[in-house]
Amino acid sequence: MDQFTINLLFVGASFALYIGIAIWARAGSTSEFYAAGRGVHPVTNGMATAADWMSAASFISMAGLIAFTGYDNSTYLMGWTGGYVLLALLLAPYLRKFGKYTVSEFIGDRFYSQTARIVAVVCLIVASVTYVIGQMTGVGVAFGRFLEVDNTTGLLIGAAVVFAYAVFGGMKGVTYTQVAQYVVLIMAYTIPAIFISLQLTGNPIPALGLFGDHAASGEPLLAKLDAIVKELGFNEYTAHHGDTFNMLLFTLSLMIGTAGLPHVIMRFFTVPKVSDARWSAGWALVFIALLYLTAPAVGAMARLNISEMMWPNGGIEGGAVTLEQIENDERYDWMDTWQKTGLLGWEDKNGDGAIQYYNDGNAELQAMAAEKGWAGNELTNFNRDILVLANPEIANLPGWVIGLVAAGGLAAALSTAAGLLLAISSAVSHDLIKGAINPQISEKGELLSARIAMAVAIVVATYLGLNPPGFAAQTVALAFGLAAASIFPALMMGIFSTKVNNSGAVAGMLAGLVVTLVYIFLHKGWFFIPDTNSFSDADPLLGTIKSTSFGAVGAAVNFAVAYVVSGMTKPTPVHIQELVESVRVPRGAGAAQDH
Amino acid sequence: MAENSSNSAYWSANVRIILISLVIWALVSFGFGILLRPMLSGIAVGGTDLGFWFAQQGSIIVFLILIFNYAWRMNKLDREHGVDEE
Numbered sequence: 148m149d150q151f152t153i154n155l156l157f158v159g160a161s162f163a164l165y166i167g168i169a170i171w172a173r174a175g176s177t178s179e180f181y182a183a184g185r186g187v188h189p190v191t192n193g194m195a196t197a198a199d200w201m202s203a204a205s206f207i208s209m210a211g212l213i214a215f216t217g218y219d220n221s222t223y224l225m226g227w228t229g230g231y232v233l234l235a236l237l238l239a240p241y242l243r244k245f246g247k248y249t250v251s252e253f254i255g256d257r258f259y260s261q262t263a264r265i266v267a268v269v270c271l272i273v274a275s276v277t278y279v280i281g282q283m284t285g286v287g288v289a290f291g292r293f294l295e296v297d298n299t300t301g302l303l304i305g306a307a308v309v310f311a312y313a314v315f316g317g318m319k320g321v322t323y324t325q326v327a328q329y330v331v332l333i334m335a336y337t338i339p340a341i342f343i344s345l346q347l348t349g350n351p352i353p354a355l356g357l358f359g360d361h362a363a364s365g366e367p368l369l370a371k372l373d374a375i376v377k378e379l380g381f382n383e384y385t386a387h388h389g390d391t392f393n394m395l396l397f398t399l400s401l402m403i404g405t406a407g408l409p410h411v412i413m414r415f416f417t418v419p420k421v422s423d424a425r426w427s428a429g430w431a432l433v434f435i436a437l438l439y440l441t442a443p444a445v446g447a448m449a450r451l452n453i454s455e456m457m458w459p460n461g462g463i464e465g466g467a468v469t470l471e472q473i474e475n476d477e478r479y480d481w482m483d484t485w486q487k488t489g490l491l492g493w494e495d496k497n498g499d500g501a502i503q504y505y506n507d508g509n510a511e512l513q514a515m516a517a518e519k520g521w522a523g524n525e526l527t528n529f530n531r532d533i534l535v536l537a538n539p540e541i542a543n544l545p546g547w548v549i550g551l552v553a554a555g556g557l558a559a560a561l562s563t564a565a566g567l568l569l570a571i572s573s574a575v576s577h578d579l580i581k582g583a584i585n586p587q588i589s590e591k592g593e594l595l596s597a598r599i600a601m602a603v604a605i606v607v608a609t610y611l612g613l614n615p616p617g618f619a620a621q622t623v624a625l626a627f628g629l630a631a632a633s634i635f636p637a638l639m640m641g642i643f644s645t646k647v648n649n650s651g652a653v654a655g656m657l658a659g660l661v662v663t664l665v666y667i668f669l670h671k672g673w674f675f676i677p678d679t680n681s682f683s684d685a686d687p688l689l690g691t692i693k694s695t696s697f698g699a700v701g702a703a704v705n706f707a708v709a710y711v712v713s714g715m716t717k718p719t720p721v722h723i724q725e726l727v728e729s730v731r732v733p734r735g736a737g738a739a740q741d742h
Numbered sequence: 743m744a745e746n747s748s749n750s751a752y753w754s755a756n757v758r759i760i761l762i763s764l765v766i767w768a769l770v771s772f773g774f775g776i777l778l779r780p781m782l783s784g785i786a787v788g789g790t791d792l793g794f795w796f797a798q799q800g801s802i803i804v805f806l807i808l809i810f811n812y813a814w815r816m817n818k819l820d821r822e823h824g825v826d827e828e
Contacts (some may be wrong), residue, residue, distance in 0.1 A: 221797035225771045228802045233768045235809045236760045240816070247793075354799060357790025367789025385790040387779065395772055402771075420827050422820065425813035432809055436802050728764040731753055732825040 150484075150546055154293045157550035158557060161331050165312075165324045165561075187322055189423045193430025195322045196414040198329035200431065201438055202278075202563030203285020206332060207399075207556050208620035211534030213446035216386035217376075219394060220442070223620060226398045226627075228432060228439050230405020233635075235428030237404055241414040241642045243424035244736045248416055249635060250409045257641040257730075259723055260649035266656050268578045270633035271409045271580040274626050275571045276604055278408070280675070281565045281622030283309075283612030288532045288619070289556040299613060305560070306609040307530055313568040313605075314559055314598050322417070325566075328558040333437055335555020339539040339548050340441045341449050345662050346542060353444035361451075370449055378462055384447065390691040397624075400698030404627025408634030410563075410570040420721030421733035449538050456541065457504035459528060463515075463564045467501040467525075479612065483541035485533055492528035497521055531618045537561040568601045575600035596670075616671040617695075624695040626668055632659035632701025640709055642731070645724045647709050650716040655709030663701030670694035752823040759815055763808050771801040 166563070187195070205227065214222045224693075228447045245253050251271060255264025283302060286309060337353070344356035350367055361371040364439065403549045405411065412432070417423045456479070457468050473479045474492075485491035493502050497520055504526040504676025505512050518521070536556050539548045544617035581588050615622050633656050640647040640655070670687060671694055672679040684693040692700065774782060779793025787795045820826035 218794055218797060221775065222792075224798055225775055228805050229767060231772050232763065232808050236763055237814055277828050358790075358795065359796075369789035369794075371789070373789075385794050393777060394776055398771060398776070422813070422817045422827065425816055429806065429809040429813055432806055436806060440799055441804055512790050524808075547747050728749065731756075732749055733820050734825045736827050 148546070149548070150163050150549060151295060151711040153384040153546045153550040154553045157473055157547070157554040157681055158293060160326075161558060164331075164545075165492075165558075168324045171323075186418045187419075189418055189426040190430050191322070191326060192414060192418050192423075192427045193432075194304075194329045194434050195325040196411065196427065196431035197434035197733050198325035198558070198562045199566040200411055200435060200563070201311055201332065201559055202623065203282050203289070203556070204620040204623035205438060205442070206559035207285040207535050208532045208618050210442045210446040210449065210538075210621075211531035212618065212620050213443055214450040214534055215529075215531055216445075217382065218387055219389040220518035222394055222398045222401065222724055224439055224443060226401025227405060229398070230402040231428055231432040231435070232407040233286065233402060234411070234415075235425060235432075236414065237639055238402055238635075238642070239424040240421045240733065242412060242638070243415050243418060244731075244733055246416075246736060248413075249578055250412050252582070253573060254637055254641065254652065255578070255582065257723065257726065258637075258647075258649045258652040259720070260653065261574075262638060263637075263649055263656070264578060265562045265583055266653050267634065267637065268574045270629070270656055271574045272571055272604075273664065274404075274407070274433040275409060275567045275574075278623055278626035278631060279564060279567050279571075279604060279608035280611045281619045281626060282560050282567070282613060283608050284615040284622060285532065285556070285619040286560045286564065287612060288488070288530070288596055289536060289553065289560055290489065290534070291552040292485070292536055293488070293557070295484070297487070302609065302612055306612075307603055309564045309568070310602065310605045313509070313565040313601055314383045325562050326470050328562040329434060331551075332555040332562075333434070335558070336438050336445075336535075337441055338497045339544055340445050340448075342544050342548065343538070343542045346446060346447055347451065353448070354440040356556050357444040357447055363399055366571060369447065369452070374450045375451065377463065379454060379458075380503065380506035380512035380741065384450065392694055393691045393696050396692060396698035396699045400628045400631050400702075401624060403631035403635045403702050404624075404629075404698055405561075406584065407630035407633070407638070409574070409625070409630075409634070410566040413573075417495075417583075421736045445535065445538060449534055449541065451651050452538075452541050454504075457502065463505075466678030467503045469501045470495060471500065473502065475698055478543055479541060481537050484540070485537055488533070490528070490530035490533045491537075493526050496523055502526060505586050532681045563722075564605075568604055571604045572597035572600040581596070599707060600660070611675050614675070621695060625671070628663055628695060628698025628701065629660065629668065631698035632663035632705055636702050636705040636709065642707070642727065645719055645727045647713045648716060648719045650712030651711075654712040655705040655707075658708040659701045662704050663697050666697045667694045668700075749823075749825070752819065752825055754822075755819055756816065759812060759819075763812055766804065767808060770796055770804040775801050 209223050242253055251264050253268035254267040286305035287298050287302030290305040291298045340353040341351055344350055348356035348359040349362045350356035350359045360369055361368045370386050377383050410502055415427060418424050418427050459468055460466055473482055502525045503521045505524055507524040535554060540551050576593045580596050581593055583671040637652050637656050670680055670682050670684055682688045687693050695731055772792055778811035782792040785792040
């Protein structure tokens with residue numbers, strides 16, 4: 148059986164499973180569509196949250212970004228897990244106690260203002276659509292590889308599948324489907340990592356193998372990796388090279404953003420009790436940590452494997468891989484398959500029949516190149532987003548592992564895209580149309596408008612996904628910055644302060660969203676349209692703060708503006724102060740409104 | 743008003759637990775993982791140093807402990823102050 152058939156089998160079987168579950172648990176009423184009738188156990192909910200959360204960015208993109216940068220991209224690991232601490236301590240139990248379906252309902256009621264609710268909806272939509280763009284990038288990579296077509300075709304097919312999938316059911320269908328997706332994606336992520344860790348270090352647990360010894364040389368794996376990448380003129384893997392201040396801000400943005408994203412917060416509305424909301428956040432992080440503790444091992448080991456493949460005879464001295472090897476040696480088949488997607492490329496610039504892979508921006512290596520007659524780095528294109536999907540092929544793992552990884556990558560992208568589309572559609576139909584524009588809308592009309600909103604969101608995201616502002620995880624990081632700057636501060640102040648009032652919250656959210664959005668557009672192009680940017684992340688507008696790190700600054704602006712404006716306007720009425728007091732204690736959660 | 747004063751004791755106990763947890767949260771990630779890494783560079787861990795381990799694994803493990811510890815302590819605190827869900 149050839150690899151294409153195996154992939155098709157694995158992907159087909161996993162899809163049949165998800166769709167079967169979605170039909171079995173089909174959402175009937177509006178309340179089931181949004182919040183699954185509040186009957187989900189914390190462990191189940193944690194697993195579904197993990198699937199919802201771990202998207203194309205975590206599964207497909209993150210290890211690739213770590214692999215090619217090393218220590219400096221630890222930001223993704225700390226940022227995307229540390230946010231759960233904020234979520235569990237600062238938001239989840241109180242929002243569950245408040246007991247409504249959507250984040251904007253809380254903001255609308257707490258800040259006793261229809262305007263606040265609408266502003267929150269706008270913030271949610273902006274952050275979620277940006278997030279879906281990142282997902283579509285990942286979907287394009289996964290479908291492109293698995294159907295063996297170019298990236299654009301893969302993206303268009305993937306968009307159609309995501310849409311069909313998301314309209315199938317609401318949260319209830321999605322919750323149990325996502326448990327299945329979690330199982331598929333975590334197996335797909337860890338099984339190849341276990342194989343590779345065994346090959347390289349003899350340790351079956353990748354997280355331990357990373358800090359273990361490289362079996363072939365007897366040296367510690369990370370020391371070996373540092374030596375190889377240094378020889379090729381790249382930055383040492385474990386060392387810190389970037390700007391420390393930017394690294395801090397970026398980590399903080401990802402953390403705050405995690406606690407401000409609607410599709411994750413919504414999950415905590417679906418547990419039966421306040422105490423369960425606390426446990427749920429912990430369980431979610433347990434299931435997420437299984438992947439996040441494996442990811443740095445995947446990145447480091449893949450970088451080592453790739454470097455050794457390009458210099459197969461023991462470093463530069465032994466000579467580069469030859470074109471003939473790439474064509475005929477079956478260990479290099481992955482290069483041919485990935486070249487078809489347009490995401491991997493090489494060119495024998497000096498015509499010596501070999502492909503030299505090195506950092507041609509490094510002065511020492513430039514000197515060596517001049518001496519040896521190299522004409523620049525010849526591995527001309529290595530898209531970071533292909534690393535995880537290509538990894539089992541690079542390590543020559545059996546065909547079924549490659550098929551499993553294809554299914555896992557699609558599960559990751561689909562589950563998150565579906566969760567986000569659900570958050571967008573509920574924001575539009577429930578908060579915007581039913582809550583503000585037409586309160587008399589029928590249940591049927593509400594469901595219809597939810598689906599139309601999904602369709603529009605996916606068309607916009609697909610269009611922008613064709614020319615994404617970065618690799619999947621980088622685009623997703625921008626979405627986190629937007630959520631960090633707008634939603635999280637409003638939620639936190641709504642719970643921890645009785646003083647912040649309607650005008651303060653509205654002004655804070657608008658200020659946070661606008662400064663962050665403008666900062667991102669100035670660096671990534673207006674509305675992410677290429678070449679409309681005035682600055683670049685290599686030389687940012689403010690000091691060393693890159694556009695991906697600006698969310699933390701936006702959040703600070705939000706807090707400051709909200710406090711100042713609240714101080715200058717009418718204090719919060721007594722009944723709202725009582726509402727805040729009641730949100731703070733768990734007792735009475737069962738009596739929360741279930742409209 | 744008796745209930746209110748008990749609620750405010752409950753709330754300040756909660757805020758205290760949150761603050762302590764967040765100090766540890768910041769220490770392991772921003773501290774050990776980034777800012778204090780140079781100071782920890784003398785402690786070797788598998789081919790690199792302790793700061794690298796905290797940045798890539800240690801902080802995640804501490805985050806997990808923090809959340810479960812918070813859930814456990816708060817559920818206990820709820821009962822002590824009689825504000826748990828019956």
